[in-house]
Amino acid sequence: MSVKLNALHSDSYIEVSQYRDQHFKGNRYEQEKLLKQSNTLYVGNLSFYTTEEQVHELFAKCGDVKRIIIGLDKVKKTACGFCFVEYYTRGDAENAMRFVNGTRLDDRIIRTDWDAGFKEGRQYGRGKSGGQVRDEYRQDYDPARGGYGKLAQQQRSTEARNTF
Amino acid sequence: MSRRRHSDDSDGGQAHKRRRTSEPIEIEDRLESLICRVGEKSTSSLESNLEGLAGVLEADLPNYKNKILRILCAVARLLPEKLTVYTTLVGLLNARNYNFGGEFVEAMIRQLKETLKNNFYNEAVYLVRFLSDLVNCHVIAAPSMVAMFENFISVTQEEDVPQVRLDWFVYVVLSCLPWVGKELYEKKDVEMDRLLSQIEGYLKRRVKTHVPMLQVWTAEKPHPQEEYLDCLWAQIQKLKKDRWQERHILRPYIAFDSVLCEALQHNLPPFTPPGHMPDAQYPMPRVIFRMFDYTDAPEGPVMPGSHSVERFVIEENLHCIIKTHWRERKTCAAQLLSYPGKNKIPLNYHIVEVIFGELFQLPSPPHIDVMYTSLLIELCKLQPGSLPQVLAQATEMLYMRLDTMNTSCMDRFINWFAHHLSNFQFRWSWDDWADCLTVDLDKPKPKFVKEVLEKSMRLSYHQRIVDIVPATFSALIPADPIFTFKYEDETASSLPGYPTSVTVSNAIKNRASNEEILAILKEVPNPNQEDDDDEGEAFNPLKIDVFLQTLLHLAAKSFSHSFSALGKFHEILKTLTESDEGKLHILKVVYDVWRNHPQMIAVLVDKMVRTQIVDCAAVANWLFSQDMAHEFTRLFIWEILHSTIRKMNKHVQKIQKELEEAKEKLEKQQNKRVTSQRDSGDDEDMEKNSEDEEGQLEEQIERLQEKVESAQSEQKNLFLVIFQRFIMLLTEHLVRCETGSVDISTPWYKNCIERLQQVFLMHHVTIQQYMGTLENLLFTAELDHHILAVYQQFCALQL
Numbered sequence: 001m002s003v004k005l006n007a008l009h010s011d012s013y014i015e016v017s018q019y020r021d022q023h024f025k026g027n028r029y030e031q032e033k034l035l036k037q038s039n040t041l042y043v044g045n046l047s048f049y050t051t052e053e054q055v056h057e058l059f060a061k062c063g064d065v066k067r068i069i070i071g072l073d074k075v076k077k078t079a080c081g082f083c084f085v086e087y088y089t090r091g092d093a094e095n096a097m098r099f100v101n102g103t104r105l106d107d108r109i110i111r112t113d114w115d116a117g118f119k120e121g122r123q124y125g126r127g128k129s130g131g132q133v134r135d136e137y138r139q140d141y142d143p144a145r146g147g148y149g150k151l152a153q154q155q156r157s158t159e160a161r162n163t164f
Numbered sequence: 165m166s167r168r169r170h171s172d173d174s175d176g177g178q179a180h181k182r183r184r185t186s187e188p189i190e191i192e193d194r195l196e197s198l199i200c201r202v203g204e205k206s207t208s209s210l211e212s213n214l215e216g217l218a219g220v221l222e223a224d225l226p227n228y229k230n231k232i233l234r235i236l237c238a239v240a241r242l243l244p245e246k247l248t249v250y251t252t253l254v255g256l257l258n259a260r261n262y263n264f265g266g267e268f269v270e271a272m273i274r275q276l277k278e279t280l281k282n283n284f285y286n287e288a289v290y291l292v293r294f295l296s297d298l299v300n301c302h303v304i305a306a307p308s309m310v311a312m313f314e315n316f317i318s319v320t321q322e323e324d325v326p327q328v329r330l331d332w333f334v335y336v337v338l339s340c341l342p343w344v345g346k347e348l349y350e351k352k353d354v355e356m357d358r359l360l361s362q363i364e365g366y367l368k369r370r371v372k373t374h375v376p377m378l379q380v381w382t383a384e385k386p387h388p389q390e391e392y393l394d395c396l397w398a399q400i401q402k403l404k405k406d407r408w409q410e411r412h413i414l415r416p417y418i419a420f421d422s423v424l425c426e427a428l429q430h431n432l433p434p435f436t437p438p439g440h441m442p443d444a445q446y447p448m449p450r451v452i453f454r455m456f457d458y459t460d461a462p463e464g465p466v467m468p469g470s471h472s473v474e475r476f477v478i479e480e481n482l483h484c485i486i487k488t489h490w491r492e493r494k495t496c497a498a499q500l501l502s503y504p505g506k507n508k509i510p511l512n513y514h515i516v517e518v519i520f521g522e523l524f525q526l527p528s529p530p531h532i533d534v535m536y537t538s539l540l541i542e543l544c545k546l547q548p549g550s551l552p553q554v555l556a557q558a559t560e561m562l563y564m565r566l567d568t569m570n571t572s573c574m575d576r577f578i579n580w581f582a583h584h585l586s587n588f589q590f591r592w593s594w595d596d597w598a599d600c601l602t603v604d605l606d607k608p609k610p611k612f613v614k615e616v617l618e619k620s621m622r623l624s625y626h627q628r629i630v631d632i633v634p635a636t637f638s639a640l641i642p643a644d645p646i647f648t649f650k651y652e653d654e655t656a657s658s659l660p661g662y663p664t665s666v667t668v669s670n671a672i673k674n675r676a677s678n679e680e681i682l683a684i685l686k687e688v689p690n691p692n693q694e695d696d697d698d699e700g701e702a703f704n705p706l707k708i709d710v711f712l713q714t715l716l717h718l719a720a721k722s723f724s725h726s727f728s729a730l731g732k733f734h735e736i737l738k739t740l741t742e743s744d745e746g747k748l749h750i751l752k753v754v755y756d757v758w759r760n761h762p763q764m765i766a767v768l769v770d771k772m773v774r775t776q777i778v779d780c781a782a783v784a785n786w787l788f789s790q791d792m793a794h795e796f797t798r799l800f801i802w803e804i805l806h807s808t809i810r811k812m813n814k815h816v817q818k819i820q821k822e823l824e825e826a827k828e829k830l831e832k833q834q835n836k837r838v839t840s841q842r843d844s845g846d847d848e849d850m851e852k853n854s855e856d857e858e859g860q861l862e863e864q865i866e867r868l869q870e871k872v873e874s875a876q877s878e879q880k881n882l883f884l885v886i887f888q889r890f891i892m893l894l895t896e897h898l899v900r901c902e903t904g905s906v907d908i909s910t911p912w913y914k915n916c917i918e919r920l921q922q923v924f925l926m927h928h929v930t931i932q933q934y935m936g937t938l939e940n941l942l943f944t945a946e947l948d949h950h951i952l953a954v955y956q957q958f959c960a961l962q963l
Contacts, residue, residue, distance in 0.1 A: 005238050006193070007200035011491045052722050053763060057622040061534040061583065064770070064807075068723070098491055099538040104587045106624065 013098040017113050034116035039093050040086040042115040047144035048079050050106045058105050059085045063092025069123050075130030081145050084118050192231050199235050203249040211419045218256035233271050244290035245484040252416040255301025259427035265303050266430050280438050283445045289336050296340035299347050301417045302424045306351035308432040313337045317359055319437050320366040328446035334363055338396045342473045346408035367397055373960035378451040378526045383568040387454040395452045403473040412474040414504045448961055453521030461510035482518040490531050497542035512554045524573040527925035537583045566608040571918035582619035590632045606911045615799050618642040622763050645761035647720040650713055661710035664688050668714045678735050703745045712753045723767055730771055737777045747782035762800035769804055773811055780882045783808045788889035797915045812882050813930050816875045823868040830861040880934050887942050890920045898948050924958040
């Protein structure tokens with residue numbers, strides 16, 4: 001009787017994405033296994049000013065939060081726009097993927113994705129300048145994420161120097 | 165490294181499953197897909213799609229009959245919103261292949277029995293409704309359907325069974341009549357009249373003590389909160405008066421009437437309703453949530469009346485759509501908005517009403533609260549020109565009726581509204597609500613606004629809230645969530661704890677050891693004692709105050725800092741809070757320093773319970789203490805209480821699970837030993853090892869058994885403490901009012917009595933285990949009838 005109709009049990013919001021952490025210690029199979037069991041979410045596109053308290057308030061709507069680790073600029077040790085949210089159970093994390101991913105925190109649409117689990121060191125941005133990689137190369141101006149991307153900032157200051 | 169964004173995919177982005185290349189699996193998947201998708205948006209008409217699909221399935225019957233049977237049974241159970249699409253399909257198949265029709269009916273009956281056995285009563289309703297609509301498709305003979313209904317209604321004659329059981333059988337029959345009433349009356353009007361008269365008799369004598377506990381508003385105006393069976397009965401009566409003319413349900417089978425009426429019908433086998441089992445879990449009674457009527461939709465189609473059968477069908481179908489698609493909010497929103505027949509009804513109003521109805525449902529919403537927030541946001545995105553206005557209108561109406569809204573529902577309204585606003589830059593016409601400034605701050609309207617602003621602040625920051633409300637609202641703006649440090653600076657130097665605070669602070673900054681810090685703390689005088697006790701081990705509130713205030717002050721920067729501090733000095737804190745007084749006092753200190761930051765208080769209390777610095781009973785005693793009386797009606801108090809109860813419940817469940825697993829392991833081990841003995845004969849060593857393992861497991865089980873009993877005892881004690889405190893507070897209030905000849909219905913009283921209700925409702929599953937104790941010790945006949953009524957209403961929910 002308990003027929004599982006694939007077409008009727010779609011739960012696409014909780015599926016594992018294509019992203020794989022290049023720094024993961026282990027093979028693809030191990031990473032995938034951890035992602036499928038994980039209670040931890042990566043949260044991206046945060047403002048640099050978004051606090052742990054704001055993250056907690058939002059994500060606690062899906063269940064008890066075990067811990068939050070705010071992502072830091074490796075050099076400045078200040079928030080650089082991402083964080084990890086770990087729940088006590090996977091079911092709560094799934095609800096966050098279904099109902100918080102793609103909604104706003106601090107006026108910004110945030111994005112959540114499965115994470116294989118926090119390890120010391122993973123709280124730091126991996127961009128050359130210390131922040132996230134995406135902030136190295138983006139061309140737009142985002143006041144909540146340090147203004148222009150790092151490369152664009154350098155280009156601008158080069159231009160400015162050349163102009164004067 | 166591109167991350168694929170699920171939110172970008174229009175259909176929700178199903179992952180591609182790697183298919184095995186074997187054909188039958190592919191064909192089965194295809195059949196599933198074809199059947200599940202029929203009726204969805206298509207370039208062809210529904211009729212031609214059904215015709216085509218019937219042809220395909222008929223051709224596949226020789227090879228895939230069982231699979232097709234299983235799929236059709238599953239959609240009958242899982243896609244009730246597409247009921248008539250699938251009954252038409254079955255009708256067409258039956259017309260082409262009589263035997264298949266018969267086998268399908270048999271399969272459905274088997275499925276119905278299974279479903280009832282497994283307590284899936286809601287799904288069983290859909291199955292019976294499906295069978296009844298098959299009468300309209302000439303698959304099932306009307307008299308045999310009437311006979312099944314008669315068997316169902318005969319259950320109302322049973323004695324000594326829960327009322328909710330009898331309710332269910334009545335509900336099933338009534339809820340099929342919008343679909344099949346006309347046909348059944350045409351064929352068997354005498355029997356149907358008798359049936360309805362029996363139902364009427366039952367409804368008149370059934371007990372409705374539970375209703376007040378489930379109502380969202382205590383007022384009857386503008387819309388009565390009707391008990392669900394009463395409402396359905398009124399709707400069926402009206403339908404009967406209208407001679408069973410029902411024009412809302414989409415009936416594809418009408419177009420195929422010439423084909424279908426040629427088909428031979430089957431008789432339903434006689435169906436004896438399964439008897440009552442003690443572990444049966446019948447659905448809880450409900451109240452029908454209504455907030456709109458035809459006067460609320462300004463232009464366009466008229467909203468069907470509250471007792472029209474159309475209203476019932478629309479609401480049923482919308483609830484079913486949410487039940488099917490709640491995990492995928494974009495699909496859910498799209499499906500709601502493409503409801504068939506939407507042009508004849510003010511669909512946005514129905515959708516908003518159904519969603520709020522679920523969100524405010526008591527005891528609890530069918531799905532997690534945050535789902536409804538995200539669903540409403542998706543709906544606003546899909547209908548930006550119309551839905552936000554309906555939502556604003558609904559919000560306004562809910563605000564207007566706050567005075568009589570149940571406190572639990574108000575909590576959910578507060579959380580929803582603040583979260584919703586945070587997705588729309590907190591834009592709201594606050595001035596429209598200026599009336600809340602003209603009454604006492606403890607009245608529902610200003611209280612609501614205050615709590616909304618507090619929640620909104622948590623999702624943003626203090627200055628933001630100051631900026632978004634008019635200056636006139638300043639009294640409702642939450643406090644700036646900053647630390648209050650007693651030993652801040654030299655102005656506090658006269659306080660007895662000040663010198664030690666400075667010393668401890670420096671010690672912590674210099675990474676002193678726990679022993680060093682404890683030595684410093686030993687010097688703190690004990691205000692509770694005249695002489696020095698020998699070890700300084702007795703409860704010393706000043707010691708706790710100095711240490712904790714200083715520590716939390718150093719760690720005030722963020723949650724993580726504070727958690728780290730609690731972790732680092734866990735030993736010291738455990739020592740300081742060994743006694744119950746110590747536990748109570750540590751909570752008091754946390755409140756003292758963080759009283760402007762309730763969110764921080766909540767997370768610290770959570771951490772302290774989880775690391776066993778305080779226990780659950782201490783938290784309950786603290787919340788009910790005189791020191792916290794002035795905060796008693798604030799939302800954060802109840803969030804902490806319910807969070808604490810949930811932690812206790814989860815703890816018990818966890819140990820019970822460990823015990824179950826250990827028992828299973830032992831059983832497996834014992835079986836293994838028996839079979840290996842049988843297989844390999846006597847091997848003394850192996851046997852000894854096996855026995856050792858079993859011995860260890862048995863010991864483990866014994867230990868876990870004790871742990872479970874101890875945890876359950878703690879759990880029972882927690883509820884006793886909580887209920888006892890409620891009874892004390894409420895009795896005090898009632899006696900005081902009585903002697904002073906004052907009306908008992910103050911805002912405080914309404915809050916308190918509804919918070920008591922809330923404890924019962926939110927934790928009803930756990931509390932049922934302890935009903936005997938509660939009745940014997942606390943909820944006795946001597947209790948004031950106002951308080952006893954809450955208990956009696958709760959008992960009535962499952963009787």
